[in-house]
Amino acid sequence: MIAQPRMDQVEQIRADFPILQRKIGNNRLAYLDNAATSQKPVAVLQTMDDYYRLHNANVHRGVHTLSEEATALYEGVRGKAARLINAPHERQIIFTRGTTEGINLVANTWGRANLGPGDEVLITEMEHHSNIVPWQMLQQQLGFTLRYIPITDEGLLDLSQLGNLLTERTKLLAFVHASNVLGTVNPVEQLVAAARAVGARVLVDGAQSVPHMPVDVQALDIDFLVFSSHKLCGPTGAGVLYGKRELLEEMPPFLGGGDMIREVRLTGSRWNSVPHKFEAGTPSIAEVIGMGAAFDYLQALGMAWVHKHEQMLTGYAYERLSQVEGLRILGPGPEQRGGLIAFTLGDIHPHDLSAALDSEGIAIRAGHHCAQPVHDHYDIAASARASFYLYNTVEEVDRLCDALVKAQEIFSL
Numbered sequence: 001m002i003a004q005p006r007m008d009q010v011e012q013i014r015a016d017f018p019i020l021q022r023k024i025g026n027n028r029l030a031y032l033d034n035a036a037t038s039q040k041p042v043a044v045l046q047t048m049d050d051y052y053r054l055h056n057a058n059v060h061r062g063v064h065t066l067s068e069e070a071t072a073l074y075e076g077v078r079g080k081a082a083r084l085i086n087a088p089h090e091r092q093i094i095f096t097r098g099t100t101e102g103i104n105l106v107a108n109t110w111g112r113a114n115l116g117p118g119d120e121v122l123i124t125e126m127e128h129h130s131n132i133v134p135w136q137m138l139q140q141q142l143g144f145t146l147r148y149i150p151i152t153d154e155g156l157l158d159l160s161q162l163g164n165l166l167t168e169r170t171k172l173l174a175f176v177h178a179s180n181v182l183g184t185v186n187p188v189e190q191l192v193a194a195a196r197a198v199g200a201r202v203l204v205d206g207a208q209s210v211p212h213m214p215v216d217v218q219a220l221d222i223d224f225l226v227f228s229s230h231k232l233c234g235p236t237g238a239g240v241l242y243g244k245r246e247l248l249e250e251m252p253p254f255l256g257g258g259d260m261i262r263e264v265r266l267t268g269s270r271w272n273s274v275p276h277k278f279e280a281g282t283p284s285i286a287e288v289i290g291m292g293a294a295f296d297y298l299q300a301l302g303m304a305w306v307h308k309h310e311q312m313l314t315g316y317a318y319e320r321l322s323q324v325e326g327l328r329i330l331g332p333g334p335e336q337r338g339g340l341i342a343f344t345l346g347d348i349h350p351h352d353l354s355a356a357l358d359s360e361g362i363a364i365r366a367g368h369h370c371a372q373p374v375h376d377h378y379d380i381a382a383s384a385r386a387s388f389y390l391y392n393t394v395e396e397v398d399r400l401c402d403a404l405v406k407a408q409e410i411f412s413l
């Protein structure tokens, strides 16, 4: 059984994040922009500091103590990532710079090898641009058809269309696990089963799910899963692509250069084995090692605990925000969403709203959140978004709601 989150536990967690002690003007920081990037605990900062102070060297290359230490620390993170998502083997963990690079890697390797005229790639209208643009770019070159599962006004995938959209022509179904605008948590099992029925492969964008809830790639039978370190308490510049072994073995390399080869001759080259085949050049060593410390930190708490805490905060925020006059929440009710809420408030521009909240120390996001098609669906250019994480409190949600009411008063003068 998962223990109910307790606020004194959250206070202890907050003490691990130095930035949360900051003031913005005269106000305590209330950081509610976690879907954009999360804050970092001392354990991550310390690990990266130690790496540079004590172990810094290039990986996989040197036969000297520092290089061997750096290599062991870097390679050790594969096992941690594998445990986080229950991957069968750590060799199925490819280090990337983040979700965007992971999707581009799959598009340019698996996609180039498997897609052509007559084939279809099915994505959804609620994708982040990083799961739209790489497919559009590839489509222009390879001539396959890109199709989209529409969304309902409630902000769910309109699965009544699935039978028409997912056919034997579909080679890949690529979708976001948890939407970064609507909050919607999509039914992965159902979508994977539908893809399997027509022989399509599945790529899941876990940027907003892996940091916030347990995700099990074996139980969900996912072919490719991508996520970013910086949204799960780790540093920027690192991320993970998980892939099924047989797919990774068959895929050609992504970038060419050092480390991804076994042998280079003037007449040609032979590729290194998986995962190194996909990691050309000097990788983000300190960042990957820092990401490993973030995995340790989250796993010590348990992803089920993190999820429960966010569900509690989201349920509370949803209820309170629903009571603010003129506030329109985008997306479904709290039962079907992750830990974020995007909204509009009357005709106040989200940027003005965000600036007003900032003057009270409250950080939210305003804009299209790199998901313009979602905003097009609702015929709006932008929204404001509050997104929660393990260190956020009910009191911060109260501050958000009170500040919104105050902003509304000011803007209506």
Ligand SMILES: Cc1ncc(COP(=O)(O)O)c(C=O)c1O
Pocket (backbone or CB within 6 Å): 035, 036, 097, 098, 099, 100, 101, 128, 130, 131, 176, 178, 179, 180, 205, 207, 208, 228, 370
């Ligand atoms: C759902 C989703 N997918 C992909 C991304 C891209 O992540 P990154 O910028 O770390 O590559 C984001 C970032 O906001 C996201 O929310």
